[in-house]
Amino acid sequence: MKTILIPVDFSEGSLHSCRYALKLIENESVKIHLFHIYNDQVILPDAGMPENMESDVFFNSDIIEALRKQAELQLNELKKEVENIIRSNGQQVKVETLLQGGDPRWEITEVCEELKPDLVIMGTRGLGKKGFLEGSMASKIMGKAPVPVLAVPENYTGFSFRNIMYPTHFNKLDIHALEQVFILFNHLDFQIHVCHFHLKKQDEEADILMAELEKAFEKEKADGKISFYLQEAQDKETALKDFAQQHQIDLIAFLPEKKHPLKYIFSSHHLRKKDFFKLELPMLALPE
Structure with a gap:
């Protein structure tokens, strides 16, 4: 940088x-x-x-x-x-x-x-x-x-960069976006938490897509630099808040899609930038 x-x-x-x-x-x-x-x-x-x-x-x-x-x-x-x-x-x-x-x-x-x-x-x-x-x-x-x-956020008092959350709906640009994060913060010691929330108890398509994403970052995963999570959730706000607290998230990184921002992270509920603003955490929007 x-x-x-x-x-x-x-x-x-x-x-x-x-x-x-x-x-x-x-x-x-x-x-x-x-x-x-x-x-x-x-x-x-x-x-x-x-x-x-x-x-x-x-x-x-x-x-x-x-x-x-x-x-x-x-x-x-x-x-x-x-x-x-x-x-x-x-x-x-x-x-x-x-x-x-x-x-x-x-x-x-x-x-x-x-x-x-x-x-x-x-x-x-x-x-x-x-x-x-x-x-x-x-x-x-x-x-x-x-x-x-x-x-x-003005009222954010933390200055840690150890845990970065990347919510995905399996965009074709996810790999490029995650590579941007690694390049941007290569001077820091951090871990990326890639997560996908779904409403179904079983989602075979999500399993396959997440496996493909993991394969692209095998080395980083082996080095403890990135983790992947598929989680069932009934309420998007609660799921986001709970995940952020559980993994002590310091920063949220995402792709701000121009037409349908963060569409389909939940299969029937759209998750948008405004949902991230509610968490009062720093947010990193990555250009497509």
């Missing part, structure tokens, strides 16, 4: 995401880009619009420039805080800042195309309900970004 992009909105969660990233990096030499998107569109009510102006959107350059300057000051302050943590940790990490006006959903995706970071780390809540890093925004970025996106 060489480059990490961290979208920030200057909430407490922004610094929390930075701390999480530094723990994940350990002693690796990595470059971190702190990225903030400020609002460059000011909407005025009809009463405040100049005469003969048809559009309901008015760009006020003075206001936008003030927003940009304020964001720049806050971004530099955050950079100083992060650099202080890096020095106290004795890490070899370089921090750079990026500032851009626009819509976070598009700007984060575009900067990923330009920078090609190995990983995006972002919080799942921002400054109040309308913070741009709230859960719904993180979920949208997960489905759009061309690189892995790791979302960290």
Whole structure:
């Protein structure tokens, strides 16, 4: 891992995401880009619009420039805080800042195309309900970004990476996704727990598909790096929660399918990203 992009909105969660990233990096030499998107569109009510102006959107350059300057000051302050943590940790990490006006959903995706970071780390809540890093925004970025996106809940206090959960519905890209996890975290000592939950007491198709998946990772399984589980479950939320607690899961990795997110992990119940958000654990969305 060489480059990490961290979208920030200057909430407490922004610094929390930075701390999480530094723990994940350990002693690796990595470059971190702190990225903030400020609002460059000011909407005025009809009463405040100049005469003969048809559009309901008015760009006020003075206001936008003030927003940009304020964001720049806050971004530099955050950079100083992060650099202080890096020095106290004795890490070899370089921090750079990026500032851009626009819509976070598009700007984060575009900067990923330009920078090609190995990983995006972002919080799942921002400054109040309308913070741009709230859960719904993180979920949208997960489905759009061309690189892995790791979302960290603001109230998550753990910094361990020993147990990673990978729920599968036997997507043809599972092998590629799991290989991405091994490459991304190859500097860490961790175990992947591949699990499939089903409602039937016996599911011969699931048995066959899981056996095929295990065969692809025979060496990793022999080394204790990966385990496979077929579990009967009646309620998806309970099954997820129980599995996470039983195996002391620190991170959930998954493929955010664009049309039908995580469909068919349960044979008759769809499991979606929102179900993972309820667990209040870090989530790693792997690009297809």
